[in-house]
Amino acid sequence: MQLTGFIAGGIGSSPIEVARQASRQSGGDVYPLFAPLFVQDRETAKGLRNHPDIRGAMNVFPAIIAALLSVGAWNPPDTQVRDVLRPDDFEKAVSGGCVADITGILIKEDGTPVDPAFQERCINISYDQLRNVPRVVAVAGGAAKAEASVPSCAVALSPNW
Numbered sequence: 001m002q003l004t005g006f007i008a009g010g011i012g013s014s015p016i017e018v019a020r021q022a023s024r025q026s027g028g029d030v031y032p033l034f035a036p037l038f039v040q041d042r043e044t045a046k047g048l049r050n051h052p053d054i055r056g057a058m059n060v061f062p063a064i065i066a067a068l069l070s071v072g073a074w075n076p077p078d079t080q081v082r083d084v085l086r087p088d089d090f091e092k093a094v095s096g097g098c099v100a101d102i103t104g105i106l107i108k109e110d111g112t113p114v115d116p117a118f119q120e121r122c123i124n125i126s127y128d129q130l131r132n133v134p135r136v137v138a139v140a141g142g143a144a145k146a147e148a149s150v151p152s153c154a155v156a157l158s159p160n161w
Helices: 015-026 042-050 052-058 080-084 087-095 127-131 143-157
Strands: 066-074 098-102 105-108 135-139
Touching: 042 052, 066 080, 066 143, 098 143
Parallel strands: 066 135
Antiparallel strands: 066 098, 098 105
């Protein structure tokens, strides 16, 4: 199950391709989100979420029993999300204390979202939906992501971390 829209770049590492490959290996179904991770305004996001294909995929979110997530670090920077934010979104994230991102959710050190208004413009699993997933594994490759991984993601994902 794909939990986020995508960020432009190589298709090989996109969430669409990762979900497709995992499905192929496991024999499970794929529910792709053919949408960007974030858009310019809430109205566009709402319109995309109402598209039958996207709505169908997102309607599966409450039934997810396990999730494998990638952690994006903000200090030092090691994330795709930070690099593609609009300047005003980037400023709000930094001034709001962003230390990590998971599934496109910008996370403060205390594990809470940085900017709920930004999240309204994202095509992804919500913070509350993610916290309700019974089993969550967050992968942070390398020592540079240590600050992003703990405590922020542990708090954000507890008790399922």
